[in-house]
Every structure is written in C-alpha cells, then in structure tokens.
Amino acid sequence: MRTTNCNVRLVNVSVPAQSNSLAGGGGQAYEELIPLVLQLSELSKRETALMELSKKREVYPDLAPVLWHSVGTMAALLQEIIAIYPMLTPPTLTAQASNRVCNALALLQCVASHTETRGLFLQAHIPMYLYPFLNTVMSKSRPFEYLRLTSLGVIGALVKVDDAEVISFLLQTEIIPLCLRIMETGNELSKTVATFIVQKVLLDEMGLNYICATAERFFAVSTVLSNMVQALIEVPSVRLLKHIVRCYLRLSENPRARDALRQCLPDALRSDQTFSQCLKDDVTINRWLANLLYNITEGA
Secondary structure (H helix, E strand, O other): OOOOOOOOOHHHOOOOOOOHHHHOHHHHHHHHHHHHHHHOOOHHHHHHHHHHHHHHOOOOOOHHHHHHHOOOHHHHHHHHHHOOHHHOOOOOOOHHHHHHHHHHHHHHHHHHHOOOOHHHHHHOOHHHHHHHHHOOOOOOOHHHHHHHHHHHHHHHHHHHOOOHHHHHHHHOOOHHHHHHHHHHHOOHHHHHHHHHHHHHHHHOHHHHHHHOOOHHHHHHHHHHHHHHHHHHHHOOOHHHHHHHHHHHHHHOOOHHHHHHHHHHOOHHHHOOOOOHHHHOOOHHHHHHHHHHHHHHHHOO
C-alpha cells in the first residue's frame, strides 16, 4: 500500500490545513480521531473503533487521507473484508459479523469518496475485494442484504463523481454483470443502488460505447431493465423507475441501441397510463420519458 508523504508515526501527522472541522475548536475533533484510527491496528480494540469511526465519519472530512496514509490501517480494513470470505459459501454470515464488516466498508466508502484518495483506492484495486460480497445474490437473509447494499455503496461512491478513470477501471472488471444480477434479484434498495451504478457507467461516453459495442452486452442490460419495468407494474417505486428511465434514455442516444429499443422497449413505458399515477408529480421522469419516446420514434 502506498504511504508516500506520510509520517512513520500516525501521532505525528499534522492537521490538514483544508479541514475546518479538524482544525477548528483547538483540534479537539482531530485529537479524538487519532486514537480511534490507531485502535484499528489493535485486534482487541478494532471492532469498537470500527463502530465509532463509522458513526462519526461525517464529522471528519479528512478521515479518508488519515486512514490511507496511516501505517497499517488499510491493511487492517482489508483483513476485516477477507475474514468474511469463509462465511459466504456455505452462507453462515451472522448479523454481528455483517455489522462489523459493514462498518469497515463504510470507512472504505470514505476513502473511495475523497478526491485525494479515490485514485489511490483504484490503483490498489481495492474494489475487487468487494466483488465476492456482490456475488452472493442467492443468499437472501438480512445480513447478506446489508452486506451487498453496503458494498454497492462503496462502488456508488466511486461513480457518483464523474471520473473517466473510475469508469475505465470498472469496465475492466465484472461490475456490470454483478450489478445486473442484483438488479434482478435484490431488494428494492439494493436494486436502486445497482441501477444507479449502471446508469453512471452509461452516462460516461466510454461506458455507453462499451455496453453498445456488442448485441450481447446491450441485450443483457436491456433485458434486465425490461424485467424490472414489468415488476414495477405490480409494485411501483418512483425512485427505482427514475434510474431505469434514465438508463433507457441514455441507451437511446446510441444509434444501434436506439434501433433495438424500437423493438424491445417495454410497452409499459410507451403508454401514458401505466405509471401515470405514480409519476404525475415527477417532472424530471416525465421529461426523460418524453425524450426517450421521441428518440425511438423520431430520432434519426
């Protein structure tokens, strides 16, 4: 793990000049942070430190650089991830174990979100450690659902900011098929985050070209989206439908995909009545839906 420009001892790290909350109040918040981070390297104190840091991560805007540049901390977080692997198959994950690893994942999400550490996070290929968690769709218990959702949150944090480097990295991995599986079989919240990730990949030109490069990739995505639309007819979710419509709209901006959508766009999205009740107050989705229908009927 890179430790460039970091001090050998964490206790000597200076307060980052750009951090208002750490530098303010006489550095009291920073003084509370350092012992907790140090405790991550002590196995007997790690579980409590994980919980406390996870709860307070919004208080420390520069928590991510401290986690990354402190000696042994990222290794300790990865140990927490790897320790769960034996519980995936056969599925023996307990609620306590799930809560503990999800606290570690919450700290990884901080690192993935921060501008200073996002690139380092990718260079170390840390998202790959989370993929076994996303590949547990056959296990429906609450601890597994929580594990998948929190893991998706780390990937979601990466794609939230438009960054071609992130999309390039993800396209070299199996994130699209993993998300598609969750979109088909997860609970509503997991489906929503997974669909958001696919949406953000599509919104990048590189991602759109990748999905539309072969018929197999396009139909893998469009089939899952279509199945989700059918399911939403019975149990509507505006939040989920919004991401689905945005995915379809983006696909319709590719000439080859637009031609295919003329045949495979679900009838429920062609009709003004199917989702009219749940969408009547959402101007954004209605505008996207109108643009989508225009593209596939009038687009060149």
